Amino acid sequence: MLENLSNTEQEILNVIKTVIDPEVEINIVDLGLIYNITHKETEKTIHVLATLSARGCPVGDTILNHIKVVVESNWSGYEVEVELTWEPQWTPEMITPEGKAVLNM
Amino acid sequence: MNAGLSTKNAPSPIVVLPHYAIGSIAFIIASVLLFFISGDIIKTNLNPQVLSVTHIFILGWITLIIFGALYQLIPVVMEVKLYSEILAHISLVTMVTGAAMLSYSFWNTYIVGTLLLQVGGSAILISVILFIVNVVMSAIKSKQKTIENTFILTAAIWLLFTVSIGIFITINFAKHYIDKSNFDLLKIHAQIGLIGWFMMLVIGVASTLMPMFFIAHKLNKTYLKLSYFLTNGGLILLMLSLYFFDNTYILFFTGLIILSGISFFIKYNYDAYKKRLRKKLDIGMKLSVLAFTLLFSTLVFGILSLTNFDFLSDFYTKIRIAYGVSLILGFFTSLILGQMYKTLPFIVWLQKYQDKVGKFKIPMPANLYSEKVANAHYYTFISAFVLLIVAIFTELQIIAQISAVLFIITSLLYSYNTFMIIFHKENLKPLK
Structure with missing residues (x-):
């Protein structure tokens, strides 16, 4: 997962790093919640495949919305889907x- | 997209928040009254005033907050919307009214069938039935048939038994329908309430939340299944033996079965603790871990109370009171103090900031309360609890009074944080 990212997809990943999990208080990329990013220049679409640390996570919806908001604000004119x-x-x-270092694991 | 998200199923904050607010006020009232009955507790004089304070702690503090927390947690645990918010509102009103009437009646020593007592008891029964309807109907809609959900459903059934027996005791006191002493019936009422309702519910909810908050994976759920069958089987045997035999050896045996059931629950959560992602515990988890330590002392007092050793013969009444105190003011109170910090800030945070993430610089849920105040009541709570146990065994009233003052301080500090979170004002700053 998260292999063979293009330069743009890597940039998108860096932007998603600004999204912090409110419970663990580290960014969700280092937490390992982002599985894949697909950027299609010709179709003007960005697809982010993400997961959560637990089913029923009380702030799950907020995290997914947060990803959509930060990507949309940096790539205006693109259709952003967070799955x-x-x-x-x-x-x-x-x-x-990096995440393990922050969590003292 | 996004099946399995609890945020979309979350109830309106107006359903949940009043439970936390009124619960914290009940905690203050009960702690203040504890000061005035401290002499009765250490002299093991279980008079109506003691019953009054016990019911404020159990109904106004513990039950009310559990109801509120469960309305929030049903979407998390069962992945469905709460069946009815209107039923939740009515249940809150009837519980608060009923608990106030019941406690007032007890305080004025009117135990025998007064109208106020019967109306209060009936209001509590209505509240409980509405709560059970909400839980059961939500569970029926849920596709998550987990052992944790089964614990919660079973707890609701035991709660119905508890309240029904409680009301029957007040009626039987006057009418003598069955030839059994009210004290014997009271023992059954208390054990079903404490183990069947509270303990069963705590196991179901804690076994969902603790691994989630610890972010622990690959836990062995066989421990929970064993816990379910042993705790429920033991409780049914305990109930039957209390009613039909009241034999020390049988009681001790049933106590051991329940103890082994609860031990498997502790083992499951201990594994979650050992495998936890965050090594440093926040205040919510510190209080929750403390609760499990106090559960251990509860089990020790519980088992001792079922023995029949000659050298303990002078202490059995004290041990039974220590068991009740350890469970209600130790384990349950500590768990509620801790889990408030793991639920209430998120409820308010989601309400205020859900649509603002990524657009503004916003506070984290942990910034909604004072950590210093929380840490302060962590220590006042431990001191209050330890001193109360010491006071029970030494019969020194001054120690019991110091303990009550520390409980009052704890309740005030806890309430300060509770209201700070509930009345949090939106704090948005530009991103750059």
């Missing part, structure tokens, strides 16, 4: 080394 998936289920192994 929630539960496959594969998120596990702590998906946290990046």
Whole structure:
């Protein structure tokens, strides 16, 4: 996951890093919640595939809205879709080394 | 998109917030009254005033906040909308009215079938039935048939038993329908209420929330299933033996079954604690972890109260009171104090900032209350609880009074934070 990102998709990922999980208080990229980003220049669409750390997460909807808002505000004129998936289920192994350092893991 | 999100199913804050507000006021009132009955508690004099304060703690403080929290948590646990917000409003009004009438009647020592007592008891029964309808109907809509949901449903059924027996006791006191002492019936009423309703509900909710807040995965749910069958089986046997046999050995055996059931629940949560993502605990989780420590002391007092050792013969009444105090003012109170910080700030934060994320610089949920105040009542609470247990065994009233003052301080500090969160004013700053 999150492999072979184009330069633009990497930029989008960096913007999504401004989204903080309100419970864990680290950014959701380092938490491992972003599974994929697809940027299509010709169709003017951006698709973000994301998950949550738990089903029923009380702030899940807010996190997904937050992703949409920050991407839209930086790529105006694009249709941004944020899709929630539960496959594969998120596990702590998906946290990046930077995230593990913040969490003292 | 986005199936399985609880935010879309969340109830209106007006359903949940009054429970937290009134609950915290009930905590203050009960703590103040605790000061005046401290002498009765240490002399193990379970008079009507003690019953009054006990019911303010149980109905006004613990039950009310559990009701409110559950209306918020049903969408999280069951992934459905709450069945009816109107029923929740009516349930709140009838519970507050009923609890006030009941506690007032007890305080004025009118135990025997007064109108106020019967109307108050009936109002509580109505409140409980409406709550149960809401929980059961939500559960029926839910596709999540988990063991955690089964605990919550079973707790609702035990609650109905608890209140029905409570009302029957007040009627039987005057009419003598069955040839059984009210004290024996009271023991059944208390055990079903504490273990069947509160404990069962706490297991269901805590087993969902604690791993979620710890962000712990790959936990063994067999522990929860074992906990369910042992705790419920033990409680049914306990109820039957209290009514038909009242034999020490049978009681001790049933107590052991319940203890083993609760131990599996503790084991499940201990595993979540060990596998937790965030090593540093925030104040909400510190209080919740403390609650589990106090649950252990509750179990020790509970088991001791079912034994029949000669060398403890002078202490059994004290041990039984310590068991009740440890469960109500220790475990449940600590868990509620802690879980308030894990639920209420999020409810208000979502209401104020859900549509503002990414557009403005906004505070985090943890910024909605004073952490210093929360840390202060963490220590006043521990001191209050320890001193009350010491006072029960030493019979020193001054220690009980100091404990009550510390409970009052705890309740005031907790309420300060509760109202600070509820009345939080939107704080938006530009992003750059």
